Amino acid sequence: MNIALFLQMATDACPDRCALSHDGQNYTYKELFAASKRAAVKFSSADCKYVSLLDVSSPLVPVALMGAAMAGIPYVPINYRLSEEQIGALLERIDPAYLIIGANEGRYTFDNGVIQSSSDFMNDVFSGDDVEIDWHEDPAAVAVQLFTSGTTGTPKAATLRHEHLVSYILGTVEFMGAAEEDATLVSVPPYHIAAISAVMSNIYACRQIVLLPAFDPGEWLRLCIEHAVSSAFVVPTMLTRIIEELDQSIIDPRALTSLQSIAYGGGKMPVPVIERALRLFPHVNFTNAYGLTETSSTITLLDPDDHRAAIDHDDAAVHARLGSVGKSLPSVEIEIRDDQGKPVGPWEAGEIYVRGPQVSGEYEGRSVLDAHGWFPTRDAGYLDDHRYLYLSGRVDDVIVRGGENISPGEIEDLLHRHPAVADAAAVGMPSEEWGEVVALALVEASGQQVSEDEIRAYIREHLRSSRVPEVIHHTSELPYNETGKLLRRVVREWFQIERD
């Protein structure tokens, strides 16, 4: 069991089909397979413990991933947006590594590892003689190590073994399920789990990948049209920006005739944004995917039929499903537990636990699975009567006011529906009286003004009075990371400063 199998099978079945388009160049499966084998030989002969990539997306992403798998060495992509100091600290943790580094990524040194520029590596692997390599089929070997985004402290290194990734792909993707003319637009950065799963699942489906290394909504639309793109994955902020771009540009959404499906995930999608998208693209199938790095990507799906039913339906419960992340994959089990670790019933909020063959729940050899294989996600949420899952934020983000648990999500979801509010973030602020109280950062919609009293009255009217914010901070923008995750730590700091 080795993820390199996916590329080998695709190459066997359709060697000359286009696997990847990037910057005007096309690469067939045969070419990617040959390049990956040459890469594997380089990695194997370089006495290193990791293969690392510090660069934007390029054809080297599948080649480094598959080449490392063939060589039996863990692949560790690094977030190039981190500071030089943070990157240096991560590189220290993986030395000796074979590091492939982009031209714009600064200068780093290793005590023992090998450093090669992306352009030299490209030249080496995409030319020369064919090489043969026998790879190991050890299911327990580490395929990928991903540093989590570290929104709450030092990045943790999540370990994904071949068995987890292979289970995920075989369980969710039909081999060669794509038609020759299908193409998918990949704009997530290579260090994100969504990029790893995009490479594997589209190779296994034999679907052409069109790479957009630096997301830009205009460029995204241009590539969609130029490559007759049929599917795409976006994070919520990307979808918001694509919609804004369409509002301002002369491109008619109907010109995107090839586009059949859009999957989204990686952060919470505001309901008004997805409602808007469904109306703008009535013929596109939307899928919401929820997953974590530690679960080899997707564990629940809100499928296109759910989306259509929600938008067409008057029944409030069905309509509310637009705010859900859907139902678990057939091979994945989900359970909600209270803070004593006891499973709770439908509509009761608690921590989301997950179990299945794709779930690793392991950090650098330290497993956090319980005795029965359940992984505590640290995400809070609840299930409805039909087992649709709703997220209410990270467990650690729950605001505890006088012993009462308040999920920031319920306040934010309400405010997203207020016409004068563009965005909102609720966080806990220390209080002598209550332990914690609600503090709110608010972005007004353009050209709109809303008073603090109005906001407080609106929240009091729809939610309980404990949800009414003690402090409201107006801001022009909330801090998000590049994959659409709200940086609550930063928002919390705003209120620390205001108090001091």
Next chain:
Amino acid sequence: MEINLLKPGTRLKSAVCGAEIMIIKATDGDGLSCGGAAMGESPGKAEAASEKMHGCLIGKRYVNEADTVEVLCVKSGEGSLYYNEAELMTKDTKKLPSSD
């Protein structure tokens, strides 16, 4: 009798055609055959049984009736797959929308 238990990930080749499979569920490897001949990690050539040549297809998962045996065909071939003389069937999987 000792069972030749094959771990998930093990690859076996057909002795009668180009077919190759990968074990998904741990299986008694001696029970697996293709086109009437035992499969192995590097089997010698064998004579095909003409009535056992309906083919197997790359990317399809094959299971037995009891769902105790599961293999993935990783290279197509003319031989069909058997476990203890019972022909394996393709596994029906629920089609999921693409999420990556």
